[in-house]
Amino acid sequence: MFRWIHCQRILLPTFLVGALLFLGGCNKGFTLKIEDQDIFAFGAQDSCNFITATVLSNTLRVSWKSDTPVNLVITPSVPEEFDTEILSAADKWNSTLGKNLIHITRDNSFSAPPASDRVNAIYWSTEWDSDQASQQARTAIRWDVSKLLDTDIRVNAKNFIYYKNGDTNKAGKIHLESLLVHELGHALGLSHIADLASVMQTHLKSETSRNQPGAVDSDSLKCEY
Ligand SMILES: [Zn+2]
Numbered sequence: 001m002f003r004w005i006h007c008q009r010i011l012l013p014t015f016l017v018g019a020l021l022f023l024g025g026c027n028k029g030f031t032l033k034i035e036d037q038d039i040f041a042f043g044a045q046d047s048c049n050f051i052t053a054t055v056l057s058n059t060l061r062v063s064w065k066s067d068t069p070v071n072l073v074i075t076p077s078v079p080e081e082f083d084t085e086i087l088s089a090a091d092k093w094n095s096t097l098g099k100n101l102i103h104i105t106r107d108n109s110f111s112a113p114p115a116s117d118r119v120n121a122i123y124w125s126t127e128w129d130s131d132q133a134s135q136q137a138r139t140a141i142r143w144d145v146s147k148l149l150d151t152d153i154r155v156n157a158k159n160f161i162y163y164k165n166g167d168t169n170k171a172g173k174i175h176l177e178s179l180l181v182h183e184l185g186h187a188l189g190l191s192h193i194a195d196l197a198s199v200m201q202t203h204l205k206s207e208t209s210r211n212q213p214g215a216v217d218s219d220s221l222k223c224e225y
Helices: 080-097 176-188 213-222
Strands: 004-009 019-022 033-034 039-040 054-055 057-063 070-074 102-106 119-125 133-146 148-154
Touching: 070 080, 070 148, 070 176, 080 102, 080 176, 080 213, 102 176, 133 176, 148 176
Parallel strands: 004 133, 070 102, 070 119, 119 148
Antiparallel strands: 019 033, 033 039, 054 057, 133 148
């Protein structure tokens, strides 16, 4: 089964006037930051399993930088019976790093579709492209230079059925908390890796719980957060 990340870069004007300049970086490479954005790269960074962007021929990690916690809303499309699983998935990342990285609330008044609106939202999609029916979910991230600005998560509710912690009838179903842990990893900027100890593996089998970020995931996050 495939989980897939759609990475879309949007172009926004970068304002330099009156900006606060300081040097920052992590492990490898230094960047000139303006209002929390990496503007000029003076050396490539380790990817640390993050999505990367190329800036002035240097590889930079794409992340929220210091702009955390990342706030997401559960849209009314998502059945409320799954709220506990979604909140628990966020807590897996927060407890892994000992920081409040992700904050999720339900907003039943939010009805806008996925868009570059700087509202990070989780959707339950009963419509799904037939040629991508093997995707369990899709997380879109949008960034400028290397700073994440927006993310939206869509769960494929057309082609898959999900189960919750404690459910006894799992046959053929996908563990929703595990799926959300993976997708929230993308929302933080993480890429797929093949490491069997990582929740960022591409495939999640049915009837399988993989809801605990591994040491490799924790080490990745520490490069940025
Ligand atoms: Zn994925």
